[in-house]
Structure formats: structure tokens, C-alpha cells
Amino acid sequence: MCGIAGALSLDGSPVRHTSIRAMTQALIHRGPDEGSAILLGADPCAVRPGCGTGERRPAGPGFPIIGLGHRRLKVIDLSGAAAQPMRGAGGDGWLIYNGELYNADELRRELRGRGILFRSRSDTEVVLEALGAWGAAALPRFNGMFALAFWQPSQRRLILARDRFGEKPLYYARAGGFLAFASEIGALVRHGDLPLTLDPEAVELYLTFGFIPAPWTIYREVRKLPHASYLEARPPQEPAVARYYRLEDRLGAPPPPRPEEAIREALYAAVRRRLEADVPLGAFLSGGLDSTAVVALMRRARVVPPRTYSMSIPDLGYFDESRRARRTVAILGTLHREVAVDAARLQSEIPFVLDRLDEPFADSSALAASVIAGAARRDLTVALSGDGGDEVFGGYRVYRALRAHRFLRALPAAATSLLSSLLAFVPSRHGGGPAGAVRRARRLLAGLSSDFAAAHALWMSVCGANARRALRPGVPDGDLGRSLVEDRYRRFGGGIEGTRAVEIDLPLPDDMLAKVDRTSMSHALEVRAPFLDPALVEMALSLPAAVNFSMLSGKRLLRRALRGVVPPHVLRAPKRGFEVPVGHWLTGPLAALYREVVSGAVLQEIAGIEPRAAETWFSEHRARREDRGSALWGLFALCWWQRGPRRVHERAAGSAERQLRAVSSSEATFLRSSEG
Structure with missing residues (x-):
């Protein structure tokens, strides 16, 4: 796993090596093993070191028009033959790539049949040669996670792309006369010449969901490339974004004749494909069904016991799954490490x-x-996880709640009104167990007046429309989050049959997978998710919702498929989220840290927020009149972002030369376009 960065001149101005190196160096945590930056020209004239590295003037012969930077975390083929930026065997192609390709062997054999000779064992070279052979048509053939930039000098064409489910991030922006791009916003802004203004729509979406969905970012000038999409730039034409994979086109596939057997074999194949590495590999083991299934199948595929890692919260029994994880470890025989977490450990993180995180992000499980990830990185470079299992197989509470939505709407209004009145007398408590059940019941009843898509949007919301308007009384609120959910239901089909696809397409890439990428790569740990294998996802979505979940239980099909694979105590256990009890x-x-960070002065810096409303929320939460834990953490x-990352970004975005005063122009590498 790695970090990538670069810039393409859109107006003929020469790319500056100081910008590319500043961006690349900002990603060293993602790729601590080695790094390189290269500038490529547009004609046969060589660019000499020291020429055109800082001037803003039209490019003459030999000036660089594109720069590519890469930081590498070595995983497969640890030799220099797999270093990046990588040049294609035929000379007409350059690639920087962050990811892993799980069907590299099959594609390598096909490309060898076309006469291509490979110089390394890396999947990077397979991606490079596939793009050279098939262009953007190669993207749907990749089974893997990736964010990439491919430059084809003969066509003067740049392709930026992300994997189909959004495991790896990629950001881009117009910076002066350049198209700049990077794995993280913190690297992107170091290109320089990039204004940064708060996007009011992004703030609304953040307050709604607790994350900012693509293509928005917190900055109006910066965009996230959506998952399953690619951007093509051919100056002087404007860059254009298109989708190469449409999940809605895969929903009508015929279901397998023996679903349990087919699901079990597809998951086993997905785990086996993700075991290739030339570095230490292990897994996370929470005690839940998904991670246990992955570890059990790893154990079946490998003779050597895998290393596994889990978290315990001794002070709060409801949130603590460590006892179940220890029981699983004893049965599967893994080499296990348990990390105890309390409030002090959380605060230090x-x-x-x-x-x-670069953007505001309210998923508190990022701390855990x-x-x-930090504990695992002491021993591992790669870890497998159970991420995606809940979305694909209907494990979240939202699935059961939406199953109940139609039933409850059929009840007389007097009955639901009475139930709501009774719940109003129950004190608001934090956490799970009965308190969590009461909180979820209130949310479910609040959504009964809405249609199905709106009820789903309300269930996803950290702050509903009324709460957002109370917090920002002078700011128009367009209920954009609800519109995004409704748009997904139009694409995937209305009603409960479309719910899993909505979850896979909206919160999965920009909440769950964003959290996994940023927390793991901050420790230079690669995380692989077998449940997001395309064949497995499409097979699961071919089966009716009723096979997977009901009002009372989730993952029904997956539990049946894993009988004999996963220990019975895990199959019988109820679903518990990977939660942190910040409430x-x-x-x-x-409390003291919250008061220090969420001050009136800082809130007033964020356009439109009313500090008195935030203070009221805190008082209600402390008095147990309302459970505002998620909103307060948001x-x-x-x-925190306003006080820290935003100010860092604004300082960095002005001038790349300030970033790298000590970098000599002779450190940049220049090539003629005839050489690449």
C-alpha cells in the first residue's frame, strides 16, 4: 500500500518539482519504505536540472507538463524492480498506484499472451500493462482495491481511477493552471496556489451523516473522485469524470442454486486471494461473525496460525467483545494480542x-x-478484516429497522402515538443494552411519517433537519443527505430490496472504508477486506433481502453458510457494533477536553453555527434529557478540524516553494517524452 501525488499542466505552464516533492513527502506515513518523484516532458527535448522549476510561464521545448510522485509500502516483490513511478515495457505509459490487485496472476497470463514481458512479480506492473493494452476498459477487469494515476505520453492522456467500492482514496483540484491530485487532502494542498474555502453544502452533509460523501470535500475547490469512477484529462480539453462500474447493472443476476454453499466458497476464495504477501500478514478479530469468519478461513487455508488482534473495554461490559474473542482464539488457535482501551487511552489517541483525517469525521470508532492498527503494525504489514460484511449481508440495525418500517406504518396512528408517548417518559441513557433499544425505538417511530427512502436517511442521520436548522439558524438547509439517499433508491430500486445496495454505495465508501484507510495507513498498515470481493458482493445482492435479514435478525444467510466454519458461540451471538462509548x-x-475544543470562539469561526445551540445540546446530554452523544462528538x-488541520492546510496551500526550501532542483528527475 502506498501514497500517490501528482500534477498535470492544463495551460502549458511547467510543472514544478518543488510542488511534486512537497506533495509526495507529505505521504511518507503511507509509504515509509521508499519514495520518488519524476517530471515528464511533452516533446523530445530534454529538460535540464534547474530549468523551469519555479517560473510561471508558458512551457517551451523540454519543459515538464506532468509530475508523478510515489511513496511505497513494500508488500509484494520487495525489490527495486517494483518501485514507482513505473514505466511500461513499451515506453508509452507511466503509473503511480496505491493498492493491491488480487487477480494479478490471471491478468499477467493474458498479457503475456499478447507478447508483454514482465520485469517484476509486482501487481503494479500488471496494472500498468493492462492500462497500456486496454486503456480505461481495463478498470472493470481489476479485482482489487486501488487509486491510481496513469499517464500515456503518446495520447497526452492522464487517467485517475478508484476501485469499485472505494477502499482507496483519491482527491483532485484545479490549482492555478494545473490539475493536482493526491491520496490525501493534506498532500494535495502542498501543491500550492490552491485557494481553500469552506463548502456550505459539505458542512450540511457532515452535520447530517457525520462524514462528507463524494464528490464533496470540506473545501469547495477540492473534490473526491467517487468510487467506481475515473477521471480522464487530455489538455486542452476539460477533465471529465465517468463511471466504469455500475452496481445497479449487477442487481439482476440469477441467484446461485445452492446459496449457502456458493456464499461459503466465494468467501473462502476471496480470503485465499488476499493472503499473498512477501511481508508479515495477520487479521483483526473483534469477536463478531465477519472477522471470525475471515480468521477461520485463513486458518483453513494456511498451516501457520495467523496473528490476530482485538480490543477490550473492561470498564463497559456492553461494548466489550473480548471474552468472545478469547474463546474464539482458543478454538481456532491463533497467535493473539488483546489491546485494552479505557478513557485515558482513547483521549491519548x-x-x-x-x-x-484532513476533514471533519464523526465516526468515533476511528479512535479504536x-x-x-497501531498494535498490529508492531508485528504486521498487512491485516485482513471483516469490513463490508454488515453492508453486504444485512447485519446493521438499519436493515431490521427498515424491515419494521412497513409493519409499523400499517398500525393505527393511535397505537404508534401511544408508544411514542410512553417512550417519552423513559430517561435518555447512553450506550447499548436497554438504553440503546429505547434510543433506536424512538428513532424508528420518528421516521414513520416519512416514505421509505426518507426513513432510511433519518436513520443514518447524526443530526436531523430540525437539529441542523437549530444549530445554524441563518443558513439555508436543503436536506441534501435525504436527496442523496433518495437518488440511490431511484438507481437501485425502491423498498427493502434496494437497501443493501444503498448502504454499499453511500456510507460504505465515505464512512467505513475512509475510516479504515486513514487509520490504518497512518500506521503504514495495509488492510484487506475479503467481504468486498466483487463476485461475493454481486452474489449476495442477487439473493432477496428476506433471505438475509428480518425484523428480528440479520445475516441469516451468512450464518447458515458458515455453519461448521465459525464456532457456534459466534454464530449464536447478537450483533454488536465496533463502537467507542464517547457518549x-x-x-x-x-468533558474538560470537550469544553476546551468546542468553544464559542471556535464555533463562531465556522460560518453559521450558533454556539448557544451547541451549549444546550451539551446540557441536555449531561442531564440525560436527550442522548446527544453522536451529535456532540460530531x-x-x-x-478540532477547525483549530488544527484547517489552519495547517491554509498555511500549506499558498506556495510550494515554502514547503521545500532545502530541496535542490537537481534532486528532480526529468525525462524526455520520447523516453516515456
């Missing part, structure tokens, strides 16, 4: 995590994910 801690050990993360 906050600066490390929130400073590296970072703790486990408890914000009114206790984290405000905390927003204010």
Missing part, C-alpha cells in the same frame, strides 16, 4: 487520529481502529 465519556473523563471533531 484523539490528537493522532483527528489531526490526520487506530489503536488496533459516556463526553460527560465524564473527556461538533468536537468539527471544531
Whole structure:
């Protein structure tokens, strides 16, 4: 796994090596093993070191029009033959790539049949030669996770692309006369000449979901490339974004005749494909069904016991799955490490995590994910996870809630009104168990007046429309989050049959997978998700929702498929989220830090936010009148970003030369276009 960065001249101005190196160096945490930056010209005239590295003037003969930078985390083929930026065997192609390709062997054999000779064992070279042979048509043939930039000098064409489910990130922006791109916003802004203004639509979406979905970012000038999409740039034409994979086109596939057997074999094949590495490899083991299934199948595929890692929260029994994980470890025989987390450990992780997220991000489980990733990285370079299992097989509570939506709407209004009145007398508590059940029941009843898509949007919301308007009374609120959910249902079909596709297409890439990428890569740990194998996802979506979940249970099909694979105590256990109890801690050990960060002065810096509304929320939460834990954590993360990463970005975005005063122009590498 790696980090990539680069810039393409759109107006003929020469690319500056200081910009490319500043961007690349900002990604060293993603690729600590080695790095390189290269500038490529547009004609046969060589560019001499020291020429055109800082001037803003039209490019003459030999001036570079594109720069590519790469930071490498070595995983497969540790030799220099797999280093990047990588040049194609025929000379007409350059690639920088962040990811892993799981069907590299099949594609390598096909490309060898076309006469291509390979110089390494790396999947990077397979991606490079596939793009050279088939162009953008190669993208849907890739089974893997990736973000990439492919430059084809003969066509003067740049392709930026992301994997189909959004495991790897890619950002881009117009910076002066350049198209700049990078794995992270913190690297992108170091190109320089990039204005940064807060996007009010992104703020609304953040307050709605707790994350900012693509193509928005917190900055109006910066965009996320959506998953399953590619951007093509051919100056002087304007860059254009298109989708290469459409999940809606795969929903009508015929289901397998023996679903349990087919699902089990597809998951086993997905795990086996993700075991190739020339570095230490292990897995996360939470005690839940998905991670246990992955570890059990790893154990079946390998003779050597895998290393596994889990988290315990001794102080809060409901959130703690460590006892179940220990029981699983004893049965499967893994080499296990358990990391204990309390409020003090969580608080110590906050600066490390929130400073590296680049955008406001309110999923508090990022703190726990970072703790486990850091522990695993002491022994591993690659870890397998159970990410995606809940989305694909209907494990989340939202599936059961939406199953109940139609049933409850059929009840007389007097009955639901009575139930709502009774729940109003129950004090608001934090956490899971009965308190969590009451909170979820209130949310479910609140959504009964809405149609199905709107009810789904409400269930996803950290702050509903009324709460957002109370927090920003002078700012128009277009309920964009609801519109995005409704758009997904139009694409995937209305009603419960479209719900899993909506979850896979909206919160999965920009919440769950964004969290996994940023927390793991902050520790230079590659995480692979077998449940997101395309064949497995499409097979699961070919089966009716009723096969997978009901009002009372989730993952029904997956549980049947894993009988005899996963220990019975895991198959019988109820679903528990990978949660961090910030609701408890914000009114206790984290209260002083919250007060310091979420101050009136900082809130007033964020356009439109009313500090008195935020103070009311905190008071209600502390008095247990309302459970505002998620919303308060969202405000905390927003204010932390405002105080920290935003100011860092603004300082970095002005001039790349300030980033690298000590970098000599002779350090840049220049090539003639005739050589690449």
C-alpha cells in the first residue's frame, strides 16, 4: 500500500518539482519504505536540472507538463524492480498506484499472451500493462482495491481511477493552471496556489451523516473522485469524470442454486486471494461473525496460525467483545494480542487520529481502529478484516429497522402515538443494552411519517433537519443527505430490496472504508477486506433481502453458510457494533477536553453555527434529557478540524516553494517524452 501525488499542466505552464516533492513527502506515513518523484516532458527535448522549476510561464521545448510522485509500502516483490513511478515495457505509459490487485496472476497470463514481458512479480506492473493494452476498459477487469494515476505520453492522456467500492482514496483540484491530485487532502494542498474555502453544502452533509460523501470535500475547490469512477484529462480539453462500474447493472443476476454453499466458497476464495504477501500478514478479530469468519478461513487455508488482534473495554461490559474473542482464539488457535482501551487511552489517541483525517469525521470508532492498527503494525504489514460484511449481508440495525418500517406504518396512528408517548417518559441513557433499544425505538417511530427512502436517511442521520436548522439558524438547509439517499433508491430500486445496495454505495465508501484507510495507513498498515470481493458482493445482492435479514435478525444467510466454519458461540451471538462509548465519556473523563475544543470562539469561526445551540445540546446530554452523544462528538471533531488541520492546510496551500526550501532542483528527475 502506498501514497500517490501528482500534477498535470492544463495551460502549458511547467510543472514544478518543488510542488511534486512537497506533495509526495507529505505521504511518507503511507509509504515509509521508499519514495520518488519524476517530471515528464511533452516533446523530445530534454529538460535540464534547474530549468523551469519555479517560473510561471508558458512551457517551451523540454519543459515538464506532468509530475508523478510515489511513496511505497513494500508488500509484494520487495525489490527495486517494483518501485514507482513505473514505466511500461513499451515506453508509452507511466503509473503511480496505491493498492493491491488480487487477480494479478490471471491478468499477467493474458498479457503475456499478447507478447508483454514482465520485469517484476509486482501487481503494479500488471496494472500498468493492462492500462497500456486496454486503456480505461481495463478498470472493470481489476479485482482489487486501488487509486491510481496513469499517464500515456503518446495520447497526452492522464487517467485517475478508484476501485469499485472505494477502499482507496483519491482527491483532485484545479490549482492555478494545473490539475493536482493526491491520496490525501493534506498532500494535495502542498501543491500550492490552491485557494481553500469552506463548502456550505459539505458542512450540511457532515452535520447530517457525520462524514462528507463524494464528490464533496470540506473545501469547495477540492473534490473526491467517487468510487467506481475515473477521471480522464487530455489538455486542452476539460477533465471529465465517468463511471466504469455500475452496481445497479449487477442487481439482476440469477441467484446461485445452492446459496449457502456458493456464499461459503466465494468467501473462502476471496480470503485465499488476499493472503499473498512477501511481508508479515495477520487479521483483526473483534469477536463478531465477519472477522471470525475471515480468521477461520485463513486458518483453513494456511498451516501457520495467523496473528490476530482485538480490543477490550473492561470498564463497559456492553461494548466489550473480548471474552468472545478469547474463546474464539482458543478454538481456532491463533497467535493473539488483546489491546485494552479505557478513557485515558482513547483521549491519548484523539490528537493522532483527528489531526490526520484532513476533514471533519464523526465516526468515533476511528479512535479504536487506530489503536488496533497501531498494535498490529508492531508485528504486521498487512491485516485482513471483516469490513463490508454488515453492508453486504444485512447485519446493521438499519436493515431490521427498515424491515419494521412497513409493519409499523400499517398500525393505527393511535397505537404508534401511544408508544411514542410512553417512550417519552423513559430517561435518555447512553450506550447499548436497554438504553440503546429505547434510543433506536424512538428513532424508528420518528421516521414513520416519512416514505421509505426518507426513513432510511433519518436513520443514518447524526443530526436531523430540525437539529441542523437549530444549530445554524441563518443558513439555508436543503436536506441534501435525504436527496442523496433518495437518488440511490431511484438507481437501485425502491423498498427493502434496494437497501443493501444503498448502504454499499453511500456510507460504505465515505464512512467505513475512509475510516479504515486513514487509520490504518497512518500506521503504514495495509488492510484487506475479503467481504468486498466483487463476485461475493454481486452474489449476495442477487439473493432477496428476506433471505438475509428480518425484523428480528440479520445475516441469516451468512450464518447458515458458515455453519461448521465459525464456532457456534459466534454464530449464536447478537450483533454488536465496533463502537467507542464517547457518549459516556463526553460527560465524564473527556468533558474538560470537550469544553476546551468546542468553544464559542471556535464555533463562531465556522460560518453559521450558533454556539448557544451547541451549549444546550451539551446540557441536555449531561442531564440525560436527550442522548446527544453522536451529535456532540460530531461538533468536537468539527471544531478540532477547525483549530488544527484547517489552519495547517491554509498555511500549506499558498506556495510550494515554502514547503521545500532545502530541496535542490537537481534532486528532480526529468525525462524526455520520447523516453516515456
